[in-house]
Amino acid sequence: MKKPILVGVILLLCVAIGFALKGPGEATALNVNDVAGDPGAFAGTITVTGITAGFAPQDPSLFGVMDIKELQCTTPNCNKLLIPVRTAGLLPKLGDEVRISGSFVQAAGGYVFSAETIKVLRNHNLGG
Known part of the structure; x- marks a missing residue:
C-alpha cells in the first residue's frame, strides 16, 4: 500500500524539479488573425507569430506581418490581413x-x- 504512494510522490517531485530547472518558458504566441480584428482588445505585452509580408517605403522602421495560414492562399484575390509592426531594431x-x-x-x-x-x-520563399 505504501509503494504506490511513494511512487506517486517521487513522480510528483520529478515533475516539480523539471519545471524548476526549465525556468520561465516562452510565452504562448497568438497568430496575426487572432489579433488583427480587434487589436485594441489586447492590453500589455503579447507575443504574435506571423510572416513578414511587406515594408513601408516611407518609414524604415515599419513592416507588415500576415498570418501563417495565408501561405496556403495562392490566388491573386486573397484578402490578407496585415498588422503593422514598428521596431527600433x-x-x-x-x-x-x-x-x-x-x-x-x-x-x-x-x-x-x-x-x-x-x-x-525560418524563411518562407514568397517569390519577392
Whole structure:
C-alpha cells in the first residue's frame, strides 16, 4: 500500500524539479488573425507569430506581418490581413516567419504593434 504512494510522490517531485530547472518558458504566441480584428482588445505585452509580408517605403522602421495560414492562399484575390509592426531594431526579411513580443499602441488611423523583441524562426520563399 505504501509503494504506490511513494511512487506517486517521487513522480510528483520529478515533475516539480523539471519545471524548476526549465525556468520561465516562452510565452504562448497568438497568430496575426487572432489579433488583427480587434487589436485594441489586447492590453500589455503579447507575443504574435506571423510572416513578414511587406515594408513601408516611407518609414524604415515599419513592416507588415500576415498570418501563417495565408501561405496556403495562392490566388491573386486573397484578402490578407496585415498588422503593422514598428521596431527600433533590424527589420526581418520578406518571408521571414517571426515571433514578435510587444504591445499594440494607438497611432494615426488605428493601431501599430510596437515590437520589443523579434525572433526569426525560418524563411518562407514568397517569390519577392
